[in-house]
Amino acid sequence: MKVLISDNISSKGVEILKKAGLEVDVKTGMKPDELKACIGQYQGLVIRSATKVTADIIEAASNLKVIGRAGSGLDNVDKAAASKKGIVVMNTPGGNTVTTAEHTMAMLFSVARMIPAATASMKAGKWEKKKFMGVELFNKTLGIIGLGAIGTQVATKARGLEMNIIAYDPFLSEEKAAELGIKKVSVDEIFTESDFITVHSPMTAETKNLINAETINRMKNGVRIINCARGGIVNEKALYDALQSGKVAGAALDVFEKEPPVDNPLLTVENLICTPHLGASTEEAQENVALAVAEQVADYLVRGTIRNAVNFPSIPSDQVPRLQPYITLAEKLGSFSSQIFEGGATEITVEYHGDAANVNSAPITIAAIKGYLTPILLETVNFVNAPLIAKERGIELKEVKSSEAGDYYSMIALRIKSKNKESYVAGTLFSKKDPRIILIDGFKVEIVPDGVLLLIYNNDKPGVIGNIGGLMGKNDINISRMHFGRESAGGIAISVVSVDSTPSSEVMEEIRKLPNILSVNQISL
Numbered sequence: 001m002k003v004l005i006s007d008n009i010s011s012k013g014v015e016i017l018k019k020a021g022l023e024v025d026v027k028t029g030m031k032p033d034e035l036k037a038c039i040g041q042y043q044g045l046v047i048r049s050a051t052k053v054t055a056d057i058i059e060a061a062s063n064l065k066v067i068g069r070a071g072s073g074l075d076n077v078d079k080a081a082a083s084k085k086g087i088v089v090m091n092t093p094g095g096n097t098v099t100t101a102e103h104t105m106a107m108l109f110s111v112a113r114m115i116p117a118a119t120a121s122m123k124a125g126k127w128e129k130k131k132f133m134g135v136e137l138f139n140k141t142l143g144i145i146g147l148g149a150i151g152t153q154v155a156t157k158a159r160g161l162e163m164n165i166i167a168y169d170p171f172l173s174e175e176k177a178a179e180l181g182i183k184k185v186s187v188d189e190i191f192t193e194s195d196f197i198t199v200h201s202p203m204t205a206e207t208k209n210l211i212n213a214e215t216i217n218r219m220k221n222g223v224r225i226i227n228c229a230r231g232g233i234v235n236e237k238a239l240y241d242a243l244q245s246g247k248v249a250g251a252a253l254d255v256f257e258k259e260p261p262v263d264n265p266l267l268t269v270e271n272l273i274c275t276p277h278l279g280a281s282t283e284e285a286q287e288n289v290a291l292a293v294a295e296q297v298a299d300y301l302v303r304g305t306i307r308n309a310v311n312f313p314s315i316p317s318d319q320v321p322r323l324q325p326y327i328t329l330a331e332k333l334g335s336f337s338s339q340i341f342e343g344g345a346t347e348i349t350v351e352y353h354g355d356a357a358n359v360n361s362a363p364i365t366i367a368a369i370k371g372y373l374t375p376i377l378l379e380t381v382n383f384v385n386a387p388l389i390a391k392e393r394g395i396e397l398k399e400v401k402s403s404e405a406g407d408y409y410s411m412i413a414l415r416i417k418s419k420n421k422e423s424y425v426a427g428t429l430f431s432k433k434d435p436r437i438i439l440i441d442g443f444k445v446e447i448v449p450d451g452v453l454l455l456i457y458n459n460d461k462p463g464v465i466g467n468i469g470g471l472m473g474k475n476d477i478n479i480s481r482m483h484f485g486r487e488s489a490g491g492i493a494i495s496v497v498s499v500d501s502t503p504s505s506e507v508m509e510e511i512r513k514l515p516n517i518l519s520v521n522q523i524s525l
Contacts, residue, residue: 001301003044006051009070013290020298036060044297055081066300068293083311090296090308095289096280101153103279104228107252110273111224137161143194146201147172170376173344176394191218202378203230213238222249228279231255243269254279313363313383327367329435332449333427334371337414339523341423349398351413354405443485443494452502453523459516460486460493467514475507
């Protein structure tokens, strides 16, 4: 079998693949047409961030079985197209955790003491001691947005500097935060209470432009901002204005909305420190991810073992036809539950009823947990590390099985609990293969869990559906399906609207202002 390495990785990774008996070609710097022309002859593809594995490339990959990413980010891979074709997509989460956390700390020190600017000044023959008056880190408040592996490492290192650490993470329970010596707060408290803010969350619809003109305005005067996560989480125009005005005393960016940042005005600002996406750029980290991805790809192609796959769990091939529909259903239920449950969960129970109680539940439960964690963590979570990540966040996992499934042949349900609230979502398989959500917190429904959904709680009054439809039509948003459920006539009802395009924040606000609308959640499945 043949493996193509299309981006630069450590030679030790190449040797691992060859020792496994695989034929390896290293062809870096190819243009998309060149990759498309040759990909059909390979069973494995190893990449970093430069190669874009689009749907067109995947369509041409007639023999491809696995794509391995040396690193964690997978926004350069069309995972849906790969999954549809049965191609396993793997990454190497954790290989650059320490390196990125250390780079964050380097940025933290640099922005506090203006080290790069002071160095440049001295090399220009100047001695501007008064100009570069810094601030101490001791006893300052560090606000961390995203307390995954990297955020946790940063918190651990910052505790050694005797900083006061507050953190926002939707999956972090108060109990786990206390165990880590961190105060769990809302994202608004991060903005208002922090002297330094560092971002360690993936780029999602919720985190895009999370730090913007409005949120910066709520921050302390003289706040300092660090982003070693993803470009676009910090709005660059807003940051530029705030650096110019002095509202933000300094910023340190390792990532940008467009990379490289050509003609970016931020690069002209003296109180900005920047590096060219070096978070994972140490010899140790690059060797770690190269060795890891090579071993994973070799294990799969030679022995059929799946590790760190983001789109397939590790199950025997003869069980796939029976389990895959349940795995899909469980992952959809997890993702749906995550997007409607506010706050950090402390307990997730996966219930199996009817036929679902008779199958191998281990990979299905993992799929449910992966689905729950993915909306926020994206490529950081996969079928291998999902239980560990849940445990790290103080989430207790349970399973319950029953032969009874009510009106259905089989049913899977997720019960999500925190200290003060609980959510219950259940689903089944139509024709033993098509997932449906059938119960949301006591409301009976029949929802196709796919695409963009609007979950609307409303008073059961005439005109609600017409108002929603009219508003969608006015904004040129096509409704593909509508599903309804209610407690009782005239009581509280839910409407689930499937739409063909994502409504803007302005449209969402218009929906909230309609008569008898109680709440609206936008869900992406």
